[in-house]
Amino acid sequence: MPSNTMTIAEATRAMAARQLSAAELTQSCLDRIKDVDGRLHAFISVDGEGALSQARQADADRARGQAGPLAGIPISIKDALCVKGLPATCGSKILEHFVAPYDATVIERLKAAGAVILGKVAMDEFAMGSTSETCAFGAPENPWQPGYVPGGSSGGSAVSVAAGEALASLGSDTGGSIRQPASLCGITGIKPTYGRVSRYGLIAYASSLDQVGPLCRDVADTALMLQAICGHDRRDSTSMAMPVPDFTAALTDGMKGVRIGVPKEYFGEGLEDEVAAVARQGIEALRQAGAEVVDVSLPQMPYCVAVYYLVATAEASSNLARYDGVHYGFRAEDCQSLLDVYEKSRSRGFGAEVKRRILLGTYALSAGYYDAYYKKASQVRTLIKNDFTAAFDQCDVLVSPVTPTPAWPLASRQDDPLALYLGDILTISANLAGIPAMSVPGGFSVKGTPKGLPIGIQLQAGHFQEEVLLKTAHNLEKALGIGWRPAPLV
Amino acid sequence: MNITRDEVLRVAALARLKMDEEELAAMTGQLDAMLAYFELLKEVDTEGVIPTTHPFAKVNALRDDAPVGSLPAAAALANAPAATAEFFVVPRVL
Numbered sequence: 318m319p320s321n322t323m324t325i326a327e328a329t330r331a332m333a334a335r336q337l338s339a340a341e342l343t344q345s346c347l348d349r350i351k352d353v354d355g356r357l358h359a360f361i362s363v364d365g366e367g368a369l370s371q372a373r374q375a376d377a378d379r380a381r382g383q384a385g386p387l388a389g390i391p392i393s394i395k396d397a398l399c400v401k402g403l404p405a406t407c408g409s410k411i412l413e414h415f416v417a418p419y420d421a422t423v424i425e426r427l428k429a430a431g432a433v434i435l436g437k438v439a440m441d442e443f444a445m446g447s448t449s450e451t452c453a454f455g456a457p458e459n460p461w462q463p464g465y466v467p468g469g470s471s472g473g474s475a476v477s478v479a480a481g482e483a484l485a486s487l488g489s490d491t492g493g494s495i496r497q498p499a500s501l502c503g504i505t506g507i508k509p510t511y512g513r514v515s516r517y518g519l520i521a522y523a524s525s526l527d528q529v530g531p532l533c534r535d536v537a538d539t540a541l542m543l544q545a546i547c548g549h550d551r552r553d554s555t556s557m558a559m560p561v562p563d564f565t566a567a568l569t570d571g572m573k574g575v576r577i578g579v580p581k582e583y584f585g586e587g588l589e590d591e592v593a594a595v596a597r598q599g600i601e602a603l604r605q606a607g608a609e610v611v612d613v614s615l616p617q618m619p620y621c622v623a624v625y626y627l628v629a630t631a632e633a634s635s636n637l638a639r640y641d642g643v644h645y646g647f648r649a650e651d652c653q654s655l656l657d658v659y660e661k662s663r664s665r666g667f668g669a670e671v672k673r674r675i676l677l678g679t680y681a682l683s684a685g686y687y688d689a690y691y692k693k694a695s696q697v698r699t700l701i702k703n704d705f706t707a708a709f710d711q712c713d714v715l716v717s718p719v720t721p722t723p724a725w726p727l728a729s730r731q732d733d734p735l736a737l738y739l740g741d742i743l744t745i746s747a748n749l750a751g752i753p754a755m756s757v758p759g760g761f762s763v764k765g766t767p768k769g770l771p772i773g774i775q776l777q778a779g780h781f782q783e784e785v786l787l788k789t790a791h792n793l794e795k796a797l798g799i800g801w802r803p804a805p806l807v
Numbered sequence: 808m809n810i811t812r813d814e815v816l817r818v819a820a821l822a823r824l825k826m827d828e829e830e831l832a833a834m835t836g837q838l839d840a841m842l843a844y845f846e847l848l849k850e851v852d853t854e855g856v857i858p859t860t861h862p863f864a865k866v867n868a869l870r871d872d873a874p875v876g877s878l879p880a881a882a883a884l885a886n887a888p889a890a891t892a893e894f895f896v897v898p899r900v901l
Contacts, residue, residue, distance in 0.1 A: 414886075415886050416885070416886060418878060418882040418883065418885060418886070419878065419882075511862040511863070512862070512863060512865075525860060525861045525862065551868075551870050554868035555861070555863075555865070555868075557863070557865075617851070619847070620847065620848060620851060622844075623844060623845045623847055623848050624848070626841065626845075627845065634822060638822075638823075641823075642888060643887070643888070643895050643897055644886075644887060644895060645886035645887060645888075646886070646888070647888070648888035648889070652898055653898065654898055654900075655897050655898055655900050656823075657898070658897060658898060659823040660823050660824065660825045661825070663822075663823050663824055664824050664825045664826070667824075669830075672824055672826075672834070673834060673837060673838070675822050675824065676815065676818050676819060676822060676824065676834060676838060677838060677841060679818050679821050679822040680810070680814075680818045680838070680842075683818060683821060690845065692858055693848050693849075693851075693853060694845075694848065695858030695859055695860055696851075696853035696856040696857070696858045696859075697848055697851050697853060697856075698858070698859040699856050699857060699858060699859040700851065700853070700856060702859055702862075734837055734841070735837075735840050735841055735844055738841075749859075750862065751862025751863065780862075780863075
């Protein structure tokens with residue numbers, strides 16, 4: 318097996334046995350990037366020299382018996398996260414020449430664990446999208462099917478892991494941006510509980526919803542990556558001072574004593590039959606592994622898209638006010654006044670989707686409309702949160718589909734933003750409630766053309782219940798027999 | 808109509824965005840469709856419901872009042888489109 322397609326666990330074993338060096342492993346990922354990324358566009362920037370130097374350091378650390386838990390593991394990073402000295406574009410022209418002056422806390426932690434950072438990967442501009450097509454530097458492509466979207470906004474993360482360019486990736490999830498691309502690209506992704514992982518150094522989209530998490534090749538790797546990035550950070554006032562459990566220890570066989578909830582609203586209108594069938598097959602597999610299965614209801618589900626697109630855009634309109642053409646980022650030339658600098662820089666620097674969301678959010682917060690839109694949405698958000706609290710009285714883990722359909726052709730859903738927003742219906746309520754949620758490979762499309770597109774299964778649990786989430790994912794992976802396999806890129 | 812061209816112009820001014828007529832027309836149509844969709848929230852009874860603006864009702868995040876380092880000025884200015892030794896440079900405001 319070429320080392321660039323190994324899991325973290327396999328590569329770590331090979332390096333511990335001195336059959337593989339971190340430098341060789343990193344070189345094999347860089348070679349793969351060189352071979353396939355001209356077509357896949359997963360990377361916005363590659364730091365080959367830096368990666369090889371980190372890899373040699375990891376080899377030296379290992380020789381001294383000081384290898385960290387991720388020593389020598391090559392990882393890609395969503396371009397919304399700051400890595401000191403590397404560009405951080407957030408997929409936007411407005412940050413095209415921005416070089417991060419410090420490391421995000423999650424990057425500090427990955428570096429401390431010995432990880433090797435290969436470069437920065439593509440995403441929808443400011444993480445606003447579900448296809449990665451709004452990336453200002455080219456749209457990545459699904460490695461399972463040429464001409465198809467990889468999902469988004471962490472599309473570059475999912476592609477790089479699925480296509481053998483990186484062993485794992487860090488993404489961010491505001492409304493499904495880790496889980497949805499993981500599902501469409503046949504890999505595993507987790508959005509941790511809000512507050513579990515520091516947001517310091519993550520370029521903000523919607524601060525009450527954003528959370529950093531890993532995209533990986535299997536559940537065991539996901540537990541390792543999550544372990545490395547979790548924990549309280551004094552630089553993020555919303556990070557929670559909670560003890561971090563041993564996530565790998567949670568991956569035990571058998572589901573006896575775990576209650577699986579089937580939320581009926583997640584199997585409603587607009588869901589493709591074969592996507593529903595994959596989720597139902599997963600539920601059956603968990604039942605056979607010993608889980609108790611109960612039906613539950615989340616009655617506010619029909620309102621979550623409306624609530625999300627009011628709350629997220631309101632927060633975005635405030636967060637993105639910082640791009641003023643003065644402190645950093647793009648500044649338009651030919652400006653006569655300070656107002657001119659603001660207006661021209663922002664109008665030329667932001668893409669259409671970002672402007673649309675800023676306008677919507679500004680409107681929802683503006684005098685005369687605040688009560689009808691932002692406040693109303695925030696009240697319904699309370700009811701959505703209450704629905705989850707009631708559901709988790711009856712069960713431990715909710716099992717459902719991740720997306721209503723498998724991947725779709727590039728450019729086929731760009732003309733109707735609202736229709737694209739409605740595709741996020743199954744993932745966004747986890748962010749509104751702040752609960753942890755995962756996507757695990759569940760099967761492949763068998764009907765329609767093309768066949769063989771990956772379909773994921775979504776697991777959601779109560780606040781800070783990542784252990785039962787990972788345990789359920791581990792049992793699902795084992796029962797379904799769909800472990801890691803590289804995308805069949807020709 | 809849930810939103811007019813003039814209202815979009817007003818909001819764009821608040822957001823420090825400028826648009827040409829074509830962009831403005833497209834944006835007005837798209838925002839109008841979204842606001843029409845959001846009407847469905849009206850059917851939810853939220854009388855007396857406390858709004859959620861954050862996943863957890865966390866009040867203060869306190870730390871010891873001890874000085875710690877921060878970003879050096881040169882690093883903070885390094886990404887500025889225009890800067891002098893210690894300042895961000897903008898067109899004359901007075």
